[in-house]
Amino acid sequence: MPRSSFLSAPKLMNMGFHYTEQYSLRTRIRVLGLVNHASPEWRRWYLECHEKPALQKMRDAGYDFVEIHYIYGYGLQGEAAEIERTRQMVENAHAVGLKVTGYFQFFSVQEELFMLENPWAAQCLALDAAGKRLEYNYDRPSLCFSHPQVREYYLQGVEHGLRYCGLDGIRLDNDYYKGCYCPLCQKLFHQYLAAKYTPEEAARCFGFSDLSGLCFPRQRGGLDPAYLEMALFRQQHRQNIMRELRQRIDRIKPGAVLGGNPAVSRRVDNDGVINVYPADLAETHDLVCAENSLFPGINDKGGLRSQTEIYAFAAAAGFNAYPSHHLHGPDHRYRWPDSQECALTLAEALAWGQTPCTTWGLRFDGSGRSLYERPEFMAVTRPFAEFIHQHPDIWQGAVNVAPTAIYVNRESRLLFPEECQSSLWGLLQILLRHGIPFRFVVRDGAEALQGVETLLVPNVQMLSEQQLECFRQVPKVIFTGASGRYDLQAFERETAPESDFPDTPEAVPISSLTEPAQLPYPEQGDRLLPLLPAGLDSKQAVGATLFQVPDGRRFLHLVNYETTAARIRLAAAPRQVFAPAFAGGRLEGDELVLDTYAVLQLEDKSSSR
Numbered sequence: 001m002p003r004s005s006f007l008s009a010p011k012l013m014n015m016g017f018h019y020t021e022q023y024s025l026r027t028r029i030r031v032l033g034l035v036n037h038a039s040p041e042w043r044r045w046y047l048e049c050h051e052k053p054a055l056q057k058m059r060d061a062g063y064d065f066v067e068i069h070y071i072y073g074y075g076l077q078g079e080a081a082e083i084e085r086t087r088q089m090v091e092n093a094h095a096v097g098l099k100v101t102g103y104f105q106f107f108s109v110q111e112e113l114f115m116l117e118n119p120w121a122a123q124c125l126a127l128d129a130a131g132k133r134l135e136y137n138y139d140r141p142s143l144c145f146s147h148p149q150v151r152e153y154y155l156q157g158v159e160h161g162l163r164y165c166g167l168d169g170i171r172l173d174n175d176y177y178k179g180c181y182c183p184l185c186q187k188l189f190h191q192y193l194a195a196k197y198t199p200e201e202a203a204r205c206f207g208f209s210d211l212s213g214l215c216f217p218r219q220r221g222g223l224d225p226a227y228l229e230m231a232l233f234r235q236q237h238r239q240n241i242m243r244e245l246r247q248r249i250d251r252i253k254p255g256a257v258l259g260g261n262p263a264v265s266r267r268v269d270n271d272g273v274i275n276v277y278p279a280d281l282a283e284t285h286d287l288v289c290a291e292n293s294l295f296p297g298i299n300d301k302g303g304l305r306s307q308t309e310i311y312a313f314a315a316a317a318g319f320n321a322y323p324s325h326h327l328h329g330p331d332h333r334y335r336w337p338d339s340q341e342c343a344l345t346l347a348e349a350l351a352w353g354q355t356p357c358t359t360w361g362l363r364f365d366g367s368g369r370s371l372y373e374r375p376e377f378m379a380v381t382r383p384f385a386e387f388i389h390q391h392p393d394i395w396q397g398a399v400n401v402a403p404t405a406i407y408v409n410r411e412s413r414l415l416f417p418e419e420c421q422s423s424l425w426g427l428l429q430i431l432l433r434h435g436i437p438f439r440f441v442v443r444d445g446a447e448a449l450q451g452v453e454t455l456l457v458p459n460v461q462m463l464s465e466q467q468l469e470c471f472r473q474v475p476k477v478i479f480t481g482a483s484g485r486y487d488l489q490a491f492e493r494e495t496a497p498e499s500d501f502p503d504t505p506e507a508v509p510i511s512s513l514t515e516p517a518q519l520p521y522p523e524q525g526d527r528l529l530p531l532l533p534a535g536l537d538s539k540q541a542v543g544a545t546l547f548q549v550p551d552g553r554r555f556l557h558l559v560n561y562e563t564t565a566a567r568i569r570l571a572a573a574p575r576q577v578f579a580p581a582f583a584g585g586r587l588e589g590d591e592l593v594l595d596t597y598a599v600l601q602l603e604d605k606s607s608s609r
């Protein structure tokens, strides 16, 4: 359940407005190949966007909230003029009924101004394994938040935004932790190890009892327990500062939103690169960007591309995710979505109870217009906004009750990312393509397994004894690959659990993982189908999710990933069909003809399939 009541039902979000004039002039940026931000037309548009008429237009287009610029890293004094504009824009937005979150660049600062204002920061730079400073691009150093002064900078930024600018929330960008090798971080690592390991336990795990000389490894290698502990420490260390920011926000403005973009599910070994286990975001964040270019659709290889991984994590852990719309073609050039792609992206988010968003919407599109105002986008966003505003009860308090689940865990994703992700990314395609509703189990223990009838454990190689015990409560558990071969400290078991599919038929080839947007459909994947519950009766790739609201009503959300309408034969008539006025669906006899998105309210307890 989201802690922000504002987000308890989907709200349409518009964003892209984080490039300040200052930043634009300094960098002469052409964001995603768009216009030159240093031009007079851009400046005119930028200033006008702060004014009430522009915000009223956005409100009229159906948007509930916008994300605007706030802190780009020049320092609170250094960008005071832009912050003043933020304050005015918030006031104007509130006057027309829009909520506002403010962009706060977390990973890096603009040293040219920041260091003048904050000379102490030169002693607080984050360092890579070679001792060089960590940077975003060539000119934006990263601060190490092990230093209290750095934490104070973030806390002050949050406080100023909520109090002075009147923001309804803060959206951190790049709130990942690339891992810092500075002496202070090393020291904290040793404290972490000392607290976690007795001398006996250290000797059992590492071969020696005194861990106070253990260095951060430079990279992941085999079953290295030092790498595993480093990654676990870093995830916890990042979590600590996020918790501090969350607490500060809650103290200043209860209900205010904390958003973030730690670049979740962008690459195969992501959890150990950004040092985030996605489920942890629920403790601190309300809103998370799926910044991964995985806009939904069928890719050139016939694979099903989607942002489901982050949505399923969000639905299971209890935060909200919103889509990334950074489309790119095979030549890796960015492009904007067409109407159908825009609808599909919003639909996929809604099917998982997440936040529909035009991530690129608030950008200059020439002739004084913002990108979201293009007719092909308004044709989609307006009816989708009307739809979610008319039927908030479809999502309010909704819980994913799919009887099929996929188990994932932190340790395996760190030490065996290729094995985990090739199986997970293949399995997601199988379940989505065949319309089998599912959920994620992202935490250990018996509670998360309640109601699960079929549990898939896709090559999750590290499992605790307790978790294996918990699996016994599930009627059907399907192990693939070498699931459970190791315990959580990467010691091999004498007798591993028996695998149902040792050859992991669900996995996509390891060689395809470098480009998650272009994954093929797993060649052998359909061998799993006889063991899974029946999915939708359709020839096309139609994904399904199953949610239940507090009064007991169950909703089956259907998303057609293909560009032609799908015909789905329904085993039982639904009680009601809900769909947006654009790209929706309609009943024809016992068939549902689905353009992109529809929600079926099911009859009590009987299956629709």
Ligand SMILES: [Zn+2]
Pocket: 125, 126, 127, 144, 145, 146, 180, 181, 182, 183, 184, 185, 186
């Ligand atoms: Zn450090």
